Amino acid sequence: MDTDKDPAAENALGGFLRARRAQLRPEDTGLPTSGRRRVPGLRREEVATLAGVSTDYYMRLEQGRERHPSQQILEAVARALQLDDEAVAHLYRVATPTTRRTRRAPRVERVAPHLRRLLDTWSDTPAFVLGHALDILARNRLAGALYAGFTHSDNLLRKTFLDPAAHHFYRDWDRAAESSVATLRRAAGIDPEDPRLWELVGELSMKSAEFRVLWARHDVRGKTREAKLFHHAQVGDLELHYEAFTVNSAPTQQLIVYQAEPGSTSADALALLGSLSAGPGPAQDSTMSAD
Template sequence: MRGRERVESVRRSTRASELGAFLRSRRTLLRPGEVGLPAEGARRTSGLRREEMARLAGVSEGYYVRLEQGRAPHPSPSVLGALARALRLSDAERDHLFALAEEVRPESGPEVLASGARRMLELLAPPTAAYVIDRRSDVLVWNDSAAALFGHLVDGPRRPNNVRYVFTDPRAKELFVDWADIASDSVAHLRAAAGHRPDDPELNALVAELHEASPEFRRLWPTRELRRKVSGRKELNHPTAGRMSLDYEVLHAPQAPGQRLVAYTAPPGTPSHSALGGYPSRCGK
């Protein structure tokens, strides 16, 4: 087998294995009663049996077993849709399943900041704190308000990464009042990225690094939980500004698949808005 063919074979195998692991993780979360099946007999493991899952999805048991083992032929869109319905997947989980099954060439090298993403950042009115992240949660660009809120953006020797910050920087646990929820969100975002690029060497290196460094990450990563949050509120305990309650919005950057702008604001007249207003919002990197 020539080098290019060998690389392609490994890539397909990686995707198939991850797809199988994802199916297995979601099957074990379902209870028979949730899908109209009687809970009869002793079950050695939690969740549905493989034969039950195959029956619900309308595929043969042998084919479903091979899917979970990463040995089945590439599933068709109709099979993926049937699996998603049978597993009661959320929209984010369904997207993840289809992403794992697609033949998408992985990106190579550092991601380039799209001009549209930078323009979105520059258009934000002060005192909004904002930054742009890529699929791996690398922070590509930020404004000064964001740098004042999140110290890791400016004090490291390499490109800042939000997931690395959450799990390896002690300041993160001090800053985020609801750190456990932030940690779960961070892993869910990274897991979704793995669905689009399961053979991305930089992503895999980051996951390996976090496995080594953080027991919390090691516990959360195998759950394969996915979340899609486009807005919400975060409570911060800032070392100089004190307690802050900030609303956030997540916007997809135009013409930049995978890049997202995250903006933090507070209602005018509130102490949190006044604290943000103390920082200039000049774009920096």
């Protein structure tokens, strides 16, 4: 199975198109269906028909032999594959040719001191800072208490796929897993030669069959806002909503802030967790070797 470990050798556009083609059925697009189909989803010629291009041209796109598709072609293919806004943006990123650069040495992502101090001031809501590969760079005390049952504390993907606690902690593990992989896939489209990201993809691909299946789907999604369902060993079930904010002083970083609905049982549980974890000390800094 292609685990996309080598970004320089990967045909990112072809992989994306094949994965999205496999997720569409003829009946989803108004095409007639007849006979037994040898491939899941649409055939290449069906996508070509929907996009108004020749089958040969579309094949060259998937095979990586057509390096300079026009905006009109990309728009037509996006319509044919029924891509949402996030997926369209990803299509444009992976279809744009880039000059291959010399492999970059990993560097350490750091959270600015003022942002770490800001995290410390939020005692009643879990908050943490994510790096571009979903490394947890810093967190406040309540976020540390929320994820206290995990062995892996450095990265959201490693928590989700490699930690035994994940399936019990995430009440909807499938949704959490799909969301995290789609976010990582988006990051891979933004910086396809990021050594930290591909190191992580390689590790997860080797150790988790569940990750390999989701990675091969090429779903793309950024972190914005969402409700998360947790089960915490100390305080029970929690439903928390998060907002994601880009850190303008470090655009590859995101500030994630969770909150419970006021007056809800989740708010009571979160307050209890805060009282159990109260005490002196700064937010934790979990810097990672990353690019």
